[in-house]
Amino acid sequence: MSDVLKIESNRRLYANVDLTDVHEFSDSEIEKVLSFQKTHEAYKETPLKSLDAMAEHLNVSKVYVKDESYRFGLNAFKVMGGIYSIACCLAEKLQLPIEKLSFDMLKTGEVKKELGDLTFISATDGNHGRGIAWVARELGLKSVIRMPKGSSLKRLAAIRAEGADAEICDVNYDETVRLCEQIARKNDYLMIQDTAWPGYEKIPLWIMQGYAAIAKEISEQIPEPPTHIFLQAGVGSYAGGIAAYFLHKYPDAPPKIVLVEPDQADCYFQSFAREDGAMQSVGGDMATIMAGLACGEPNHTAFEILSRYTYGAVSCPDEVTALGMRIYGNPLYGDPQVVSGESGAVTMGVLYLLCTEVSLENGRKELGINESSRILLISTEGDTDPQSYREIVWKGGYPNLKRDLRGELNVG
Known part of the structure; x- marks a missing residue:
């Protein structure tokens, strides 16, 4: 298990960005996607919640969370x-x-x-x-x-x-x-x-467009554009779809995208760590409680988007998402509660540590997080394994890092 919250900046940021490369994620294209999804009688827009007390605590302007536990009654965005x-x-x-x-x-x-x-x-x-x-x-x-x-x-x-x-x-x-x-x-x-x-691209692209409809919902709910979006990586399809939509939506001032991965399956972090930024895979059992992110081989279509439009990637141990789950489940006074599962809460855990740990100040500055930042998080799942959720949130499983938290930032 890693002893550090590791941050890797993206050396290829905004390299060869051309909106025609991701035209499938334009607002008009994703409107067609969302229009079909709305034809199911169970469709309902999931809530975007503003955590104002948390934003004040973290010394940022806004913290928003899109709660996907309400999606089609299935407790997850997928x-x-x-x-x-x-x-x-x-x-x-x-x-x-x-x-x-x-x-x-x-x-x-x-x-x-x-x-x-x-x-x-x-x-x-x-x-x-x-x-x-x-x-x-x-x-x-x-x-x-x-x-x-x-x-x-x-x-x-x-x-x-x-x-x-x-x-x-x-x-x-x-x-x-x-x-x-x-x-x-x-x-x-x-x-x-x-x-x-290679040879299997069409259906994954449709899936990515389906995920991008979540971003379109957000754009219609949020009072002003986010400055930063923290996204769970996995194979990258969800993150790629969300990132590509926002790149189209706000081409002149796109939000900074930060990918978050478990340290046992951090293929994007490992890719960004390479001098040439080439796509890397991670093997083995990838044992992590973040089951939805335990993927060692990136979606190469998503990688082409994310490798050019991501500020950096964070690799973290399981304690970080457990912390995020407890923060969401036990909000500061006045903030709404969010029931978030192991793969849903890791971005909150990372944001909290970035904004509160002195040792991570360099990482916070590199990502441009300050008192003017409007942070968007997406809780991608609820308590999809209720027993595991209770073990972590109620009984304190995967307790907070008691060792000294060190931050490593590698800047290309």
């Missing part, structure tokens, strides 16, 4: 990518533009007859797979979900409750993705994965 990517797959099979379809239309007997017996397959730590299984069940279709070694039994049960054929495998996340690809080829299943590789 379904935003799943519902749109699956709809695009079906639209393609029907040879119809997505703008001509609604979720109810895809459920009609006539459409189901034309589509035939389809099965979707995906690898997941829990939230993405549950979203895929939920969409498949809603449409009367089938899903096969495989989870990496060490996955939560509670999350497995939640996926099975959506009618999926779901199992936990004996390999890590990236190997589980490859296993699902083999199963898909053998059985002619449709693979719905949010990581891209």
